Amino acid sequence: MSNDRRTRSALPVPALVLAIIAVSFFALPLIGLLWRAPWSRAADYISDDASLTALKLSLICSLWATALSVLFGVPLAWLLARVQFPGRGAVRALCTLSMVLPPVVGGVALFFALGRRGIVGQYLDRWFDLRLPFTTAGVVLAQTFVAMPFLVVTVEAALRQLDGRLEDASRTLGASPWYTFRRVTLPAIRPALIAGAVLSWARALGEFGATITFAGNFPGTTQTMPIAVYLSLETNPEKAIVLALVLIAVSFAVLIGLRDRWLGGGGERGTSRVTS
Amino acid sequence: MRRCRLTLTGMALAVPSMLGTACADDANTDKAVLAVFAASSLTDAFVEIGEAFAVQHPDVRIVFNFAGSGELVTQITQGAPADVFASADDSNMSRLIDAAEIAGDPRVIARNTFQIIVEPGNPLGIANLADLADPELLVVLCADTVPCGQGARTVLSNAGVVVTPKSLEDKVKGVVTKVTTGEADAGIVFVTDVIAAGDDATGVEIPADVNALSNYPIVETKAASNAEAAQAFIEFVASDEGQAILASYGFLAP
Numbered sequence: 001m002s003n004d005r006r007t008r009s010a011l012p013v014p015a016l017v018l019a020i021i022a023v024s025f026f027a028l029p030l031i032g033l034l035w036r037a038p039w040s041r042a043a044d045y046i047s048d049d050a051s052l053t054a055l056k057l058s059l060i061c062s063l064w065a066t067a068l069s070v071l072f073g074v075p076l077a078w079l080l081a082r083v084q085f086p087g088r089g090a091v092r093a094l095c096t097l098s099m100v101l102p103p104v105v106g107g108v109a110l111f112f113a114l115g116r117r118g119i120v121g122q123y124l125d126r127w128f129d130l131r132l133p134f135t136t137a138g139v140v141l142a143q144t145f146v147a148m149p150f151l152v153v154t155v156e157a158a159l160r161q162l163d164g165r166l167e168d169a170s171r172t173l174g175a176s177p178w179y180t181f182r183r184v185t186l187p188a189i190r191p192a193l194i195a196g197a198v199l200s201w202a203r204a205l206g207e208f209g210a211t212i213t214f215a216g217n218f219p220g221t222t223q224t225m226p227i228a229v230y231l232s233l234e235t236n237p238e239k240a241i242v243l244a245l246v247l248i249a250v251s252f253a254v255l256i257g258l259r260d261r262w263l264g265g266g267g268e269r270g271t272s273r274v275t276s
Numbered sequence: 277m278r279r280c281r282l283t284l285t286g287m288a289l290a291v292p293s294m295l296g297t298a299c300a301d302d303a304n305t306d307k308a309v310l311a312v313f314a315a316s317s318l319t320d321a322f323v324e325i326g327e328a329f330a331v332q333h334p335d336v337r338i339v340f341n342f343a344g345s346g347e348l349v350t351q352i353t354q355g356a357p358a359d360v361f362a363s364a365d366d367s368n369m370s371r372l373i374d375a376a377e378i379a380g381d382p383r384v385i386a387r388n389t390f391q392i393i394v395e396p397g398n399p400l401g402i403a404n405l406a407d408l409a410d411p412e413l414l415v416v417l418c419a420d421t422v423p424c425g426q427g428a429r430t431v432l433s434n435a436g437v438v439v440t441p442k443s444l445e446d447k448v449k450g451v452v453t454k455v456t457t458g459e460a461d462a463g464i465v466f467v468t469d470v471i472a473a474g475d476d477a478t479g480v481e482i483p484a485d486v487n488a489l490s491n492y493p494i495v496e497t498k499a500a501s502n503a504e505a506a507q508a509f510i511e512f513v514a515s516d517e518g519q520a521i522l523a524s525y526g527f528l529a530p
Contacts (some may be wrong), residue, residue, distance in 0.1 A: 107305060108453070117458035133459045134414070134442040212450070216443025231446055234346035235421045 019225055033245055038238040045242040054228040055246065058205060061136065061224060065143035065204035070197055073151040078181075080152070092156075096149040098210075103146055107213025110142060115214075138215035139222050143204035150203055151196035158183070158192030164267050202251060236260035279316035283477055307337040310359050312517065315345045317388070317448065318492065318516040321525040322362070328521065329512050336505045343449055344371075344422065352377055352497060359500040360509055362492060364388070365423035369493045376481070382493035385513050386527035388466045389487045390427050392480035393455050393473070402462055402480055405435040416451050416460040419444040427488045428464035431440060434486035466490070471526040492527070
């Protein structure tokens with residue numbers, strides 16, 4: 001309590017005003033959705049089979065995308081943070097390209113790479129009879145493409161700030177590089193890793209453009225929640241609002257839950273450090 | 277100047293780049309601006325019509341906003357500054373009528389029919405709708421929420437063909453892209469979309485007795501700031517010159 005009060009008085013008034021404007025900027029659209037939501041019919045829209053199918057698919061695909069982002073993104077971040085090689089800046093820019101690329105363009109680019117006529121995709125098709133467009137795997141791929149950079153950027157920053165002497169000490173004590181990575185590096189960057197994974201997950205859950213372009217839209221196979229919301233918007237805006245709120249509620253629950261459980265209320269610890 | 281401010285508020289809802297240019301030129305000309313909101317399938321034809329209109333009406337400057345009909349209706353009902361609205365189907369026009377946002381009666385300026393779109397040269401030899409039922413074939417259609425989806429559904433039920441599409445696209449260009457990039461073998465789109473795809477796709481005719489017709493109604497909006505120019509534009513689209521341009525892009529006469 002006393003902590004809170006001290007924090008408040010310490011914050012300069014102009015910053016506080018700007019922060020409140022920022023909060024309203026994010027809160028108002030949500031309030032708008034809540035205000036327009038057809039509450040009496042909400043239950044029907046949510047319990048609709050198509051909505052539940054889309055929600056389930058969204059959760060499964062976004063979790064897969066997050067898992068793949070962690071699996072490949074952490075080594076990539078490590079490579080970018082620790083290994084000196086020519087053209088590292090260019091590689092970093094390349095691997096975060098999908099953050100700035102319009103997602104629809106990303107989807108088309110994935111066609112050219114992994115589609116039936118793509119650079120690699122034509123061989124997947126010919127040799128393994130493997131086709132990614134119009135499949136659930138295609139959704140996961142499109143989501144990973146746009147989501148992974150969020151993890152890479154976060155983890156790379158943490159690796160750079162990490163005191164390299166800890167790892168040096170571990171290695172001079174005879175630990176193998178893998179052991180050091182697992183027992184020294186990973187625990188040290190855990191908060192960043194979790195934050196990056198959550199960011200990636202959130203981005204994957206909301207992904208729309210690359211998914212609909214590369215994987216298409218078919219209920220049960222590739223129709224995720226954002227696509228269901230977008231399609232309803234044209235014909236049944238009421239339903240679209242309810243579905244959007246469901247998506248928001250799920251993200252909120254996960255984000256708040258994760259913060260308390262894994263980051264141990266990191267925010268509060270931060271403020272007390274400022275005041276002491 | 278007043279118009280410029282209106283345009284800026286509209287930018288949040290409408291295509292920014294197109295409306296954005298309106299302000300830059302307003303400073304040194306006194307031309308009245310006419311905002312035409314038109315279905316994306318009309319893009320090429322309307323741009324050409326706009327150029328021809330400008331020759332006859334040098335005092336009016338047209339600013340186009342092209343998007344899906346449903347999206348445009350939402351923009352207009354949310355206050356985007358449109359003077360004229362041209363829809364790719366009757367149902368979206370009905371939505372605007374229901375919202376009491378129109379002035380006068382809508383007028384049909386063109387019609388569109390459907391074709392099967394396939395890869396250039398039709399390598400799989402798709403000859404008719406029945407061929408689309410082949411489970412080996414990768415077929416994509418539009419979702420029921422957009423005009424081309426309702427049309428495709430009508431066409432297939434008229435022909436008594438059951439197709440299992442791989443994807444239901446949110447807009448007709450999605451179907452075109454999937455076929456032109458080779459990801460899909462075939463789809464059902466408007467004739468004008470096949471023509472617009474040029475060398476990247478080939479069209480397979482659908483017989484008239486099973487084909488569907490889509491109307492393109494146009495109307496002046498209630499909030500039109502330039503009623504005179506709006507009427508002049510609608511008249512021009514309906515004139516022989518306007519109709520000839522529409523026909524050259526594959527549209528049928530109303």
